[in-house]
Amino acid sequence: MRVIRWGILGASKFAREHMGPAIHAARGARVEALATSSPDKAAAFEALFPGIRVHPSYDAMLADPQIDAIYIPLPNTLHVEWSLKAMKAGKAVLCEKPMTMEATEFDSLIAARDAAGVLAAEAYMVVQHPQWLRTRELIADGAIGPLHQVHGAFSYNNRADVKNIRNLAEMGGGAIRDIGVYPIGTTRFATGEEPEEISAQITYENGVDVLSRTQARFPSFHFSMLLSTRLAPYQEMTFHGESGLLRLAYPFNANVHGEARLDLIRPDGSILTERWPGLNQYVVQVEAFGESLRDGVPYPCPLEFSVGTQVMIDRMFAADPG
Structure with a gap:
């Protein structure tokens, strides 16, 4: 089985406590690299994943030829920007939810996914449980x-x-x-x-x-x-x-x-x-992503599904009379 080599873009607490360990535990997946400029945050990941490469910038991570997939746990306002950059660099992308701030932003993500020919999805693990x-x-x-x-x-x-x-x-x-x-x-x-x-x-x-x-x-x-x-x-x-x-x-x-x-x-x-x-639904998510990336199996939660949730969120904000 081909092992998917993962890079984590940003040393978030959630990545350290949940998604990093899930990638490590998933079949056919390995945490290879982390992008952070914080030595303290890097040290916490190095303790969990001995041998992990630490890149001092997000761009350096995307330039790493030994990374197949990028997990993005950045603040919501940065999701679209770095998902697009990762896809342009030829990396598969699993981005935390909400992947966009508005539904119309999915148009650029879907177009970039199709142009690059890579797998890109929102990290919406629950529908795989x-x-x-x-x-x-x-x-x-x-x-x-x-x-x-x-x-x-x-x-x-x-x-x-x-x-x-x-x-x-x-x-x-x-x-x-x-x-x-x-x-x-x-x-x-x-x-x-x-x-x-x-x-x-x-x-x-x-x-x-x-x-x-x-x-x-x-x-x-x-x-x-x-x-x-x-x-x-x-x-x-x-x-x-x-x-x-x-x-x-x-x-x-x-x-x-x-x-x-x-x-x-x-x-x-x-x-x-x-x-x-x-059952760890984060592990299930990583394994499903890997199967799709390796074997072309349709991913259970494509961008086309995620856009519908964001449409409803946009409509909620618009409907508030206040």
Whole structure:
């Protein structure tokens, strides 16, 4: 098996704690290089990945001929710029979400991907987790009957972390871009539908959205969503049909903050539970990316899917009456 040689563009905490180790653990993948100008941040990665090459600049990383794929965990406002540069350098790209600040920016990314003939995708790992594949299958098979209501909630509280990029408007921070992608994208993935009408009420602090309530009408069901970076940590998704309900208790940070579990609640009150203990969805993501890069297997989350989630985010911001 050809080993995909990865470079990480920026020494983020998430890359150090999650994606770097996931690349290291994935079959057919290896962390080869890191781009950072910070000796302290580089040292933390060198301790995790002995022998890793450290480039002092992002451009130096892209010029490295021994790198096949670039993982980009930079602030949101830098995603498009460095994804385009990486593709122009002939590198495959896996970029953190949201990959763009506006949906129209996907046009340039798709054009660059096609022109360079490389694989490029948003790091949207959840749709590759079997709990979401199973959710989509159960809905399609009619396990809960006709779907009427979908509700998603995702929150955490980072009020005290004032320097966090998620609290900085100039870095593209805010709850909607950081965590709204999850209820939105998984609903689109599980149902195969796109919203027809959207309303939203958004609360801002220092130019960053910290609380939002959204309602949307899809062709065959209604959708509601609560997001916040000022509430106690919580996440859940429910799909409510005429003859049953699907509930995912840890739908987004599976096996990080809680066990991946899917409950099918039947009309008689009985519950069929499926669990996926220990599965690392970041590893699954890296392996799927590698299979696509090596063997041409269609990637489960192409840019064409990701643009739909960003369209809904753009419409939420536009719908807020405030």
